[in-house]
Amino acid sequence: MRYSKEHKQETHARIVRKASVRLREKGAHGIGVADLMKEAGLTHGGFYAHFDSREALVIEAFNYAMDRSMEHWRKTIEETPPDKRLAIIVDSYLTTLHRDDPGRGCAVPTLGPEIAREGPKTRKAFATKLEQMIEMIADQIPDVPRKAARRQAASALATMMGTLVLSRIAGNGEFSEEILSAGREAVLGRPAAGKTVAKKPRAKPH
Template sequence: MGHSQAARAASRERVLQVTARRIREEGLTRPGVADLMKEAGLTHGGFYKHFTSRDDLITQAAALALEEGSAKMERAARTNEQAPRTGLIDSYLAKQHRDAPGTGCALVTLGAAAGRGDQGLKEAYERQVRTYLDLIAGLDDGSEGARAEAMLTLSALVGAMLMARAVADPALSDQLLTTVADRLKQRQSHDSAPAA
């Protein structure tokens, strides 16, 4: 790849990264092209060298935002080697995750938009849901029961984080995170307890 092609690819990647962060923070409708290009250190006029339209950029950035979560979820599961699901729960429902939506899980911020979005966004969202379900079920034995528990766990994680970010009362926000985390971990310890 020549220097100009490499520079163009690097510029395009910067715009995608900036946009992925901003849509996690603000949703799909807020960031304007001029602001995104400026934040990426580029001029508004260069936008069409990289993307066919704002919708094209948003769709690609949303897919990137969703994909970036996989590595974070895998790292979270490795924070507690004895109980990987506990590590995942604790990392996901942490106050730091709540307070940093720009680097957080895009399932939370893009759920409603994906539900109303085009087929490409729905497919990207579904891919990420399936990836997370596989990861969570794989922390157990991967059986049908583990898959059902993974669905419950993922739904509780995403729902708790969404509500914790949305409520005005900081105490309720903290309580949503800690209560859901505690209940999910209790379910896990109950499910993994040996039969008498």
């Protein structure tokens, strides 16, 4: 059966979306191609009609997740005064909601260590998106020279991601909460403005 170009594009996008969640939940090597295709409601045999290799799928799924995170940040800060935007990003990132839903959260804490051991093509794609995230955070640091803003943004992002990793290792008790609070204070010089406990059952992408 021949499918239209639009159908193939929709199927391709569905595979990428499903893979982006499962890879963040299980890791880059925690789930095979057959399982990823099954998640998308397709057979293993159809994989190469959409991707040249498993690496190609991992790169697309990672890019999709990172783009979703940055889009979420844009929507979060769009009506916020410039001098409060960094705080909004940090407070929305270092939450119990984000900690407890890695499949719909930031891809860097979940996939970063594995991507660092991948081939040059995958690492380059990862680094490109990482730099875009740093640039976006730097945009939210007003009245600071660009080079200094980038350095501050890189430091903030590294602290946020490291904090999230440690909070997940610590579980979901007081120790984990302490780590989240310490991370927010390290970046912003204060704890979160409000509770970090989720009111909704599912996390938005970060």
